[in-house]
Amino acid sequence: MSIVVENLSKTYGEQKAINGISFQALPGSVLGFLGPNGAGKSTTMKILTCFIPQTSGTARVCGFDVSTDSMEVRRHIGYLPEHNPLYLEMYVREALGFIGAIHKIDQPEKRINEVIELCGLGDEQNKKLGALSKGYRQRAGLAQAIFADPKVLILDEPTSGLDPNQVIAIRTLIRDLAKTKTVILSTHIMQEVEAICEQVIIINKGKIVADDTLSDLRLKHNNKSLENIFIELTGSHVH
């Protein structure tokens, strides 16, 4: 099991961001991590990637505890945060070389060429990150996340800001990556979940309200659309 989360909670001051959540994730399929704004998705991802500590409970990535073994966790995980914090003054190739140096990658030039090809960055590879359009910045963030070939990939809204052609290309790439990796994908786009996720977790107000395969979730909800299931489980009716 690549990700094992048990009874995990995070409180910011008075605010309970996540409240005793437990789930597991395996390689071989994409796990969609859904929930309304403020549900606790980013908080969970930040704990899994060792950016912030939990208040209680445990989380393990590839057998390593996020609290006691954060170096190993970081070594096994690639993370594309929602607000993709790139070094805007660096060139695309230079930034990838930097990741290669951190991870002590053999033959970094070869790997740089591979991920540039994989992420469709060929025409942009000699530009500064700060000069890229939003969609290409997203691709550059994804290139950095997959650079060290991590076993676990955590992607927070990876297709936000991409044009429809790029969306299809990135979804195809994510699906391919998931064949050999554990991929957790946070998104608000239900069509995206239906296109690439086999497993779905829905979180609402810090608690998990669904954890199922997409097909079983539909069966349990009379074959309703994922959008309607989401609305039913999270009570996010707009009046």
Ligand SMILES: Nc1ncnc2c1ncn2[C@@H]1O[C@H](COP(=O)(O)OP(=O)(O)OP(=O)(O)O)[C@@H](O)[C@H]1O
């Ligand atoms: N640094 C912080 N300090 C205080 N409260 C925070 C902090 N970060 C998050 N929160 C609160 O924790 C709750 C969960 O936030 P989180 O960002 O995890 O939600 P999310 O599901 O990722 O939302 P979104 O879909 O809007 O990105 C929210 O109520 C949020 O206001």
